[in-house]
Amino acid sequence: LSDPKFNILFSGNPRADLVSLCRYIDEFDAAVGLKQLDINTTALMGVIGMNQQFPWPPGPEKSSPFKKVAGFTTNFVSTHPILTPFPEDKFGSLSSHQNAIIAYALSVDALHGAVIKCERRHKEIPLANRIQISLHYWQDLIVALSSCIPSQHFFCVSLIYEALAYQANPDVSYERLI
Amino acid sequence: MPSLSRHRKQPTANSTRSEAMKTAQVQIEEQFKILRAADPAVVGGTQPLQIAKEVHFHNAQGGLRLVNAGEVRDLARFSARNLLKALGKA
Numbered sequence: 001l002s003d004p005k006f007n008i009l010f011s012g013n014p015r016a017d018l019v020s021l022c023r024y025i026d027e028f029d030a031a032v033g034l035k036q037l038d039i040n041t042t043a044l045m046g047v048i049g050m051n052q053q054f055p056w057p058p059g060p061e062k063s064s065p066f067k068k069v070a071g072f073t074t075n076f077v078s079t080h081p082i083l084t085p086f087p088e089d090k091f092g093s094l095s096s097h098q099n100a101i102i103a104y105a106l107s108v109d110a111l112h113g114a115v116i117k118c119e120r121r122h123k124e125i126p127l128a129n130r131i132q133i134s135l136h137y138w139q140d141l142i143v144a145l146s147s148c149i150p151s152q153h154f155f156c157v158s159l160i161y162e163a164l165a166y167q168a169n170p171d172v173s174y175e176r177l178i
Numbered sequence: 179m180p181s182l183s184r185h186r187k188q189p190t191a192n193s194t195r196s197e198a199m200k201t202a203q204v205q206i207e208e209q210f211k212i213l214r215a216a217d218p219a220v221v222g223g224t225q226p227l228q229i230a231k232e233v234h235f236h237n238a239q240g241g242l243r244l245v246n247a248g249e250v251r252d253l254a255r256f257s258a259r260n261l262l263k264a265l266g267k268a
Binding site: 027111 | 242
């Protein structure tokens with residue numbers, strides 16, 4: 001039997017979401033060269049607990065993939081669960097932006113292969129292509145995301161992810177009229 | 179026993195905002211009166227400011243990427259190495 005598949009976040013099982021998030025953080029941080037990692041576990045639990053305080057009133061179950069990753073990104077960055085900065089020799093002045101870097105990386109991975117259930121077009125539309133941006137854009141985006149908070153930046157962050165996903169998957173976008 | 183004045187209702191943020199909007203509305207209408215006096219074709223300024231009505235847009239839903247336990251680590255490793263490569267630090 002193959003391993004069962006589940007959504008990388010918002011799987012419907014908070015414990016599974018927490019395990020996924022811990023695995024992702026652990027592997028990512030090891031790959032960038034950290035030998036030791038300090039994590040605020042209370043903050044990490046708070047990120048997973050955002051289902052009760054999702055920044056969009058209808059809640060995550062009725063959200064698009066873009067709103068889901070925006071909810072995750074804004075909650076993750078604002079609660080600062082990762083305390084250890086990234087190596088300065090690799091990340092320079094962005095070494096202390098480890099929470100935004102992880103949140104963005106996981107969000108991009110989570111959107112690659114995500115499915116939009118569009119009630120207007122009556123079909124499920126996969127985001128087949130991965131988001132790719134330039135290094136310059138990434139640097140500015142990480143700085144911008146580092147100060148985001150859910151109540152103020154959730155919609156803007158959602159729109160950023162949506163625009164980037166549509167740039168990589170132009171056929172998925174609604175017709176551009178305005 | 180506490181005096182009643184201590185329990186007097188304080189102005190709320192909403193009432194302050196409402197007063198500010200009324201003041202702004204009067205100022206805007208005054209400006210349009212001046213403009214209309216100079217040019218009768220000016221059409222703005224006759225309607226009171228209104229709070230936008232709630233509009234229902236259709237909502238697309240959807241789930242994030244499906245993975246199994248091993249894939250989560252694979253994704254993280256790939257993303258981290260891809261990033262280091264872009265930074266010229268691979």
